[in-house]
Amino acid sequence: MKEILLATSNQNKVQEFSKILEPFMIKVLSLKDLSDQSEVRENGQSFKENAFLKANYYYKRYQMPVIADDSGIQIAYFNDYPDILSARFMDHLDYPRRNRLILDIMKDIKDRRAFFIAHLTFLKNGERFDYEGVVEGEIASGVKGDHGFGYDPIFYLPNIKKTMAELSEDEKNHVSHRALALKEFVHDIQENHIL
């Protein structure tokens, strides 16, 4: 079993990464496993910059293969906001309230396009690898489903006719933005032996 450190304290992400990488004999260590409560300032201007900031901080600290994810939602009607601010956007509210507010604001809006984006940066032995996954969807007309986290209950997938939160964990791990980016990472591990 090979080990990588996932530079996040978001346990939902740890669970997703672990599930997706387990079949490839990759064990995902989390910051929690290392009792590391440090936080990296995400002051980059893009998902890519923030993913690198996180990966690089822990890579320097632990000198082991590190992968970091920075992800979020872009809502076309909000000019792609909240984008890299997805976690901080209205964070005085919990997600059910944030989601309701978005639905209220968009009640009569026709352009409902939204995107989930995940950028992964992997660092090992001084080398850097980047991957990106994008899922196109729509802001749903109501809150639906209770799987997943964050904006999942209002992110509707027209092809599947379900919100991301209506998908089981396994289903989400086939179609999500993180899953798509991780697919490329796994491909690089298998074909180019980067781990």
Ligand code: IMP
């Ligand atoms: P990060 O941890 O700084 O990358 O922030 C990611 C934020 O984007 C999360 O806190 C959620 O608000 C949102 N987000 C990212 N991925 C997902 C997802 O798969 N479902 C729902 N919300 C997500």
